[in-house]
Amino acid sequence: MRTILALLFLFPVLAIAGGPELTTNTTATWKVEMGGDVHYDFIVKDITNLEGGRQFDYKMTNLQHTHGSVSISSDAMLNATILHNYFDGGLLQLSDATSVWLSAKAFAGAKKGKVKLLADHEVEEFELIEKKKMAMFVDGKQTNVTALYLVTDSGTKLWVLDNPKNPLILKMDLGWTLTIMEYHSK
Numbered sequence: 001m002r003t004i005l006a007l008l009f010l011f012p013v014l015a016i017a018g019g020p021e022l023t024t025n026t027t028a029t030w031k032v033e034m035g036g037d038v039h040y041d042f043i044v045k046d047i048t049n050l051e052g053g054r055q056f057d058y059k060m061t062n063l064q065h066t067h068g069s070v071s072i073s074s075d076a077m078l079n080a081t082i083l084h085n086y087f088d089g090g091l092l093q094l095s096d097a098t099s100v101w102l103s104a105k106a107f108a109g110a111k112k113g114k115v116k117l118l119a120d121h122e123v124e125e126f127e128l129i130e131k132k133k134m135a136m137f138v139d140g141k142q143t144n145v146t147a148l149y150l151v152t153d154s155g156t157k158l159w160v161l162d163n164p165k166n167p168l169i170l171k172m173d174l175g176w177t178l179t180i181m182e183y184h185s186k
Helices: 002-010 074-079 104-112
Strands: 027-035 038-048 054-060 067-072 090-094 114-118 123-138 141-151 157-161 169-173 177-184
Touching: 074 104, 104 114, 104 123, 104 141, 123 157, 123 169, 141 169
Parallel strands: 067 090, 123 177
Antiparallel strands: 027 038, 027 177, 038 054, 054 067, 114 123, 123 141, 141 157, 157 169, 169 177
């Protein structure tokens, strides 16, 4: 028992109700694992235009050092059921899809238990299995956040931050995985 208490003292884990907030200074880093020895970081930074639409810059630590900017329209942030998950670099303007976040419509459907999304190559129905605690680093501190855990019949999986103002994709498994590692909002 003393060992457990000592570990909790040395490595405190915070729980944030509603999850981390989204600010213009937010930077988030995900680990991407494509299988075998192919893995790299996907880093999103400089998020702007928080009222309605979203815009951000990204870079990857892959061999090509892919980087670019993404602009998501306010209509897409409200209504899109398409998730854009592949990046080639340069400027990407999304008017019918989101990336990194679920739209308000998709998040509402997920909270109710089911939502149809095009996450990879076909539309699938994601079913809310449960709310799960997920560990991640928020502003340098290990933190537990609540995620909606969604699964399709084919085995595609999404973990989405349970926060309607910041429905961030924390993890996804499309045959390759993306897992959030850290989130800085300051």
